[in-house]
Amino acid sequence: MQASKRKVLKYVILGSILSAQFLTFNSIKANELKKINNSDNINDIVLKSDNLNEKKHIGWIEQDGKWYYINSDGSKHTGWLNLNNTYYYLDPFNGEMQTGMKEINGYKYYLDNSGAIQTGWVKYNGQYYFFGSDGAMRTGWINDGWTDYYLKKDGTIYKGWLDDGLNKYFMDENGQMRRGWVKYNGEYYFFGSDGAMRTGWINDGWTDYYLKKDGTIYKGWLDDGLNKYFMDENGQMRRGWVKYNGEYYFFGQDGAMRTGWINDGYAYYFMNSNGQITKGWFTEDNNKYYLGNDGVMRIGWQEIDNNWYYFEQSGFMARNKIIEDWYVNSNGVGERYIEKSTYGKSGRGRELEYYKVGSGKKVLFAVFGVHGYEDAWNGDAQELYLIAQKAYNNLVKQYEVGTNADDLSEWSVYLIPSANPDGRIDGWTNYGPGRTTITTKNDINRSFPIGFRPYYSARNYTGDSYLGSPEAKALYNFINKTMDGATEKILLDVHGWEDKTIGDSNIASYFDKEFGFRNIPKYPGGFVITYGNAIGAKSVLVELPFPKSHEDILRRDFSGKFSRALLNILLNN
Secondary structure (H helix, E strand, C coil): HHHHHHHHHHHHHHHHHHHHCCCHHHHCCHHHHHHHHCCCCCCCCCCCCCHHHHHHHCCEEEECEEEEEEECCEEEEEEEEEEEEEEEEEEECCCCCCCCCEEEEEEEEEEECCCCEEEEEEECEEEEEECCCCECCCCCCEECCEEEEECCCCCCCCEEEECCCEEEEECCCHHHHHHHHECCCCCEEEEEECECCCCCECCCCCCCEEEECCEEEEEEEEEECCCEEEECCCCCCCCEEECCCCCCEEECCCCEEECEECCCCCEEEECCCCCCCEEEEECCCCCEEECCCCCCCCHHHHHCCCCEEEEECCCCEEEEECCCCCEECCCCEEECEEEEEEEEEEEECEEEEEEEEECCCEEEEEEEECCCCCCCCCCCHHHHHHHHHHHHHHHHHHHHHCCCCCHCEEEEEECCCCHHHHHHHHEEEEEEEEEEECCCCCCHHCCCCCCCCCCCCCCCCCCCCCCCCHHHHHHHHHHHHHCCCCEEEEEEEEECCEEEEEEEHHHHHHHHHHHHCCEEEECCCCHHHHHHHHCCCCCEEECCCCCCCCHHHHHHHHHHHHHHHHHHHHHHH
């Protein structure tokens, strides 16, 4: 009895202490109770007293090494227990606190050594498991707040390739779902932000790739049925110029191989149906283009196979057109169609001028004013000079208009407007210096070697030998130079004013038709036309009709008639 009283007193003292500290058993955790129960002073706590006025104990107790929770009615708690938002599970039959991995109502939970339910990652038996905010073990896809994982049905982490029936994923050695590039067994794969393995076209933020059905990188030529692409040795889709097997190809910003005309920002190129650079001549829509060995479309003047061609800014070859001092024919071949230059010097040092129109293989050579004075009035050879000028201008116009330009382009026409400029400018008579040269008093038209014989009269003086003046020698050399290699040769020696033609009747007929001339088919000795005939030229001396005045020449349109006859010769021979 005394011992029983002492024990009751002990509990009263303990209750007073705990009350004094404003504590209740409901606020003491199981592990704290364990500490208390290990104490010598309170190890024998009981929860019931014969004294009904004594306070009942509520909270954790340990019995035989097992923990229980006592409700306010003194009963043992069973099932789930929530203490300050921490959950415990007590056996539904005996109230024993559970620890470790437990399956409860079809769900798995993990309760630590204190019995508290765990959330988040838990390592158990060497494996990691993940428990949600409700404490239930997760399976399938989860995100732990940092990244994604796939948990097998037993809750363990899945690693390696995962095929969910819709997509493929790759879970690394830690089970983390990978995104972006992954190297596996020597091959690269790409996974999107959702973790799914990509196939087909992708862009990794830097460039484009094409991934095969198995996810590996495609390399080399790719034809998607609409366009062709080139993926380099790293699988990157190429843009711009690519050299492959010695050939260049061009790919647009979309990566598609270009064909047809392209501009790379610097020049134009034409890519054939295989995507390769076209070189050399190329025809499209009846227009011809030329692309160099580098494939660049040429513009402007270009020398190709020893011929000159002109290409417009759009690249097509010009035809039948005057460009600067050049004419390009129907084949596009350009030659300098007008040229003004000299072929020597007169006795007084004047330049002996010539005009050239066209650059064909056929040659027409027309010389005016070998006599600086004719027989109409003083200085009348000036009229021949003017007719030569107008004949030249008319030929140039024919090229510019273009109607007859292609036919004319077969010809090179040389016009010498004044073969005896000293006589025309400084001369004073048609019976000596004026008609003849000034310094040597030489009649040029009787000074050529074929059939030459000396003349000593003032009107026709030649001296003892042919080519007795600088003017005659220069003319002789120039005729030979221009006629050399010609496929057709015509020589005209234009005089005034005897109203006839002498020489080749066929060529003379063109002038006879315009002026109503009579033709004398002969070649007098020493004449310019006689030499021309000897070297194979169809040669005619043209004696224009006798005029009354300069105005009469204009009124009777000498220059127009001469120009028409000249044009018809060129067009019909």
